[in-house]
Amino acid sequence: MNTSAAAPYGVHLLPCDITPFKAGNTGIDYVTTYDSGVAGPHLMINALTHGNEVCGAHALKFLFEHDVRPIRGKLTLSFANVAAYESFDAAYPYASRFVDEDFNRLWNEETLDGERDSVELTRARAFRPAVDVIDHLLDIHSVELPQPTMLMSGITAKGRALADAMGKPKHVIIDPGHAAGKRLRDYAAFDDPAAANQSVLVECGYHFYKEAADIAIETSLRFLRHYDAIDPAFIAEHLGDTPDDEPQLFIDVTGPVTIETDNFVFARTFEAFEVVAEEGTLIGTDDGTERRTPYPDCVMVMPAREAVKGKTAVRLGRIV
Ligand SMILES: [Zn+2]
Structure with missing residues (x-):
């Protein structure tokens, strides 16, 4: 175990060697496509949108x-972002999220077709033709703190339907992405309600817990199972026959509580996905200004562990 100020929860899962997969067969480094020769959807399972995940x-x-x-x-x-992955240093494991900028904020046509350049934009432009031919996407991520796993379905009904069909993780976040720039999962047809293309993003818990790899594998198999894409016997062998599904919770994110001053104090510790029953419950005070839950059964989606001015204290959500 490697616990340091740079990684207070330790680094228990390290990068693995992916160089055998560099050449691929598509003309794009680190992109491999297998064709069954039988009609059916073109699925993509993508890793390393963030280099340290x-x-x-x-x-x-x-x-x-x-x-x-x-x-x-x-x-x-x-x-996806292999350059960032290759820069991984276990002493500074958060530093390899990206090289120049977040690969997952570049997926607007204007940005991809624009003049600007960076390590990530160069990769996104090379990677884009591989995405343009995909019907359905699973994008695998993890998070910086120990938190429950979750699916991010986007706001379309087809995204929610995919999350529902996969059956796990339990928590499904319905959110529109980031004002700073579109995510891969929201790119082009994935975000178009009129197109059939589905996509989902999974957060497999804390980046560097060993379980994150198991969750990433399980979620991949559930995604493949939904589309009847691979041998069902292989899926059964590796998913086991644990009964599928405790009911999922679909959570519509209504907005963040943003920390406006240096004097924000949480009223108490909130757990991730804690449901606060009573409307008007005190979340915290921001230099004396009370911030309270705006509706009953308010879900505390991702409470921050510490209050930093300008950052989000917690995102609030409503159970759908
Ligand atoms: Zn990520």
């Missing part, structure tokens, strides 16, 4: 090493 790399390695192939349609396995 290493669980996705472990999941793809698992699929490669087990020779997982589609039995209908096509399956693309891709590693």
Whole structure:
């Protein structure tokens, strides 16, 4: 175990060697497509949108090493921000999220077609043709603190339907993404209610817990199972026959509580996804100004561990 100020929860899951997958077969480094030769959707499972979210790399390695192939349609396995991943240093494990900028804020046509350049934009432009031919996407992520796993379905009904069909993780966040720039999961047809393309993002818990890799594998198999994309016997063997599903909770994110001063104090510690029953419950005070829950059964989606001016104290959500 490696616990330091740079990683207070330790680094228990390290990057794995993905260089065997560099050449791929698509002309784009670290993008491999298998074609069953049978009609069916083209699925993509993508890892390393963020370079330090290493669980996705472990999941793809698992699929490669087990020779997982589609039995209908096509399956693309891709590693996105490899430059950031290659910069990983266990002493500063958060530093390799990206090199120049967040790869997951670039997925607007204006940005991709624009004049600006960066390590991530260069990669996104090279990667884009692989995404443009995809029907349905699973994008694998993790988070910086120990928190429950969750799916981010976006705001379209088809995104929610995909999360529902996968059955796990339990918590499904319905959110519109980031004002700073579109995520891969919100790119083009994925975000178009009129298009059939579905996408979902999974957060597999804390970046550097070993369980994150297991969750990434399980979620990948659930995604493939939904589309009948691979041998069901392989899925059964690795998912086991644990009964699927405790009911999922779909949470509509209504907005953040933003910390406006240096004197924000939480009223108490809130757990991730804690449901606060009573409307008007005190969340905290911001230099004396009370911030309270705006409606009953308010979900505390991702409470911050410390209050930093300008950051989000907590995102609030309503159970759908
Ligand atoms: Zn991420």
